[in-house]
Amino acid sequence: MLEIKDLATAYGKIEALKGVGLSARSGEVTCLLGPNGAGKTTLMMTLAGILRPQRGSVRLDGEELVGRSPAEIVARGLALVPENRLVFPALTVRENLQAGAFRRSDRAGIRSDIERMLDRFPRLRERIGQLAGTLSGGEQQMLAVARALMSRPRLLLMDEPSVGLAPKVVAEIFGIVRQLHAEGTTIFLVEQNARMALQVAQHFYLMEQGRVSFSGTPGELAEDDVVQRAYLGQRRAA
Numbered sequence: 148m149l150e151i152k153d154l155a156t157a158y159g160k161i162e163a164l165k166g167v168g169l170s171a172r173s174g175e176v177t178c179l180l181g182p183n184g185a186g187k188t189t190l191m192m193t194l195a196g197i198l199r200p201q202r203g204s205v206r207l208d209g210e211e212l213v214g215r216s217p218a219e220i221v222a223r224g225l226a227l228v229p230e231n232r233l234v235f236p237a238l239t240v241r242e243n244l245q246a247g248a249f250r251r252s253d254r255a256g257i258r259s260d261i262e263r264m265l266d267r268f269p270r271l272r273e274r275i276g277q278l279a280g281t282l283s284g285g286e287q288q289m290l291a292v293a294r295a296l297m298s299r300p301r302l303l304l305m306d307e308p309s310v311g312l313a314p315k316v317v318a319e320i321f322g323i324v325r326q327l328h329a330e331g332t333t334i335f336l337v338e339q340n341a342r343m344a345l346q347v348a349q350h351f352y353l354m355e356q357g358r359v360s361f362s363g364t365p366g367e368l369a370e371d372d373v374v375q376r377a378y379l380g381q382r383r384a385a
């Protein structure tokens with residue numbers, strides 16, 4: 148479904164992505180692991196059209212996304228749950244959900260999708276009129292996921308959804324990933340929590356210093372090796 152080839156993105160002279168190639172198959176959870184600074188968030192921002200790559204290609208079901216605006220990319224079926232639960236803090240829970248549907252004009256469909264999100268995340272229903280900035284970290288993460296789902300994406304990108312959350316909330320977030328997968332959603336997940344990620348992924352990639360350094364299925368590498376390389380990078384782990 149997603150095919151990335153030779154993608155290079157820089158911040159001035161800092162080459163954060165140095166020719167990344169990877170793919171994600173329809174209906175699967177594909178996970179991207181790697182140490183801090185490997186370029187994972189840069190990749191997600193490039194896929195979502197927020198950053199412009201210097202070269203390379205990103206195809207979603209064969210259609211090129213590079214060069215399109217973030218809104219056009221959402222309209223083509225790709226939604227990002229950004230790092231650090233970036234909800235709109237001064238908007239209510241309902242307004243955040245409505246914002247996720249900004250490309251849609253089917254008002255009845257939007258209303259029924261909001262209901263579905265509130266069924267899926269009952270704590271959001273209890274807080275529907277509350278400002279998003281006053282929610283707990285876990286609730287904000289759920290809102291960020293629900294907001295992304297409001298665009299009815301074919302591919303959901305999640306950038307470190309578990310970071311900074313209590314273990315119980317992390318388990319809840321991974322429960323949501325499992326549930327979405329069971330419903331057929333295609334997910335591309337960036338995670339620091341390698342052990343949890345390997346439990347939900349069908350395929351995973353390791354990224355180090357702006358390049359993909361390993362591609363395989365969970366079980367292909369010893370879990371301890373994956374965890375070491377995910378946190379430290381290959382050189383320091385060796």
Ligand SMILES: Nc1ncnc2c1ncn2[C@@H]1O[C@H](COP(=O)(O)OP(=O)(O)OP(=O)(O)O)[C@@H](O)[C@H]1O
Nearest residue numbers: 158161162163181182183184185186187188189190
């Ligand atoms: N806005 C920016 N300006 C300049 N350099 C940046 C910027 N954002 C990221 N970088 C650099 O690009 C490289 C990749 O960063 P990126 O945030 O993509 O890594 P990451 O793998 O997501 O790390 P983390 O797990 O810490 O979020 C790093 O060297 C980082 O310092």
